[in-house]
Amino acid sequence: MSLRIGYGFDSHAFKPGVPLVIGGLKIDHPEGLAGHSDGDVLLHAITDALLGAVSAGDIGSFFPPSDQRWKNADSSIFLATALEEIAVAGYKIVNIDTVLVLAKPKIVPISGELRERVAELLGVKPGEVGIKAKTPEGLNQDHVAVAHCTVLLESVAAPEGLARMAATAETEDELNAVVKGLVDEPRSVSALGRKLPTFDTNDLT
Numbered sequence: 001m002s003l004r005i006g007y008g009f010d011s012h013a014f015k016p017g018v019p020l021v022i023g024g025l026k027i028d029h030p031e032g033l034a035g036h037s038d039g040d041v042l043l044h045a046i047t048d049a050l051l052g053a054v055s056a057g058d059i060g061s062f063f064p065p066s067d068q069r070w071k072n073a074d075s076s077i078f079l080a081t082a083l084e085e086i087a088v089a090g091y092k093i094v095n096i097d098t099v100l101v102l103a104k105p106k107i108v109p110i111s112g113e114l115r116e117r118v119a120e121l122l123g124v125k126p127g128e129v130g131i132k133a134k135t136p137e138g139l140n141q142d143h144v145a146v147a148h149c150t151v152l153l154e155s156v157a158a159p160e161g162l163a164r165m166a167a168t169a170e171t172e173d174e175l176n177a178v179v180k181g182l183v184d185e186p187r188s189v190s191a192l193g194r195k196l197p198t199f200d201t202n203d204l205t
């Protein structure tokens, strides 16, 4: 078994007139976070931590802020892609830990709900997600939300039969059969820490 760690950081300025979304949760607050997407600072930091853990680049290289497709996008899309990247690299999440740095709103009253929502999006247990918050004391950043995230990943052993087939596959059709087997295999889906494949296996060419 091998382990990988990842670290992610993000920041967004507060902006009136937009909903506040943090960790995939809509939070009742007079201001939201400015961004090309929905501005979900926490999901962006988690996405970057996951991508970094498997050396897959960063959120901006997958979803450039210049690309109109990501205007107002739901950030769970970015997270789902990072989960695909770690799964393809052969890893699953052990745990994640996060810190939110923002003056308002207070996070403690909603931290349980936030933890459950993030765990749901990651396909892990709430006990594998840490949510902490800090006031930006002395930083002069009262109009900014910052998020930090660390993740620990461990390797997932490929099911034995499929690993043997992959090693001996000689034609593209044989290899496609192995990939389809991996995606359809219920054990490997749960072992990868994901609830469902995020794409239709019939789309595989």
Ligand SMILES: C[C@@](CO)(OP(=O)(O)O)[C@H](O)COP(=O)(O)OP(=O)(O)OC[C@H]1O[C@@H](n2ccc(N)nc2=O)[C@H](O)[C@@H]1O
Binding pocket: 010, 034, 035, 036, 037, 038, 039, 040, 044, 058, 059, 060, 061, 062, 063, 064, 065, 066, 067, 070
């Ligand atoms: C989620 C999205 C959706 O479009 O937008 P926002 O909602 O945050 O605005 C983006 O993925 C959010 O990408 P993010 O990575 O935070 O944006 P930036 O900091 O501007 O970086 C964009 C790209 O430029 C690269 N970059 C950035 C700064 C720098 N000095 N050198 C760089 O090479 C980054 O590695 C990244 O690949």
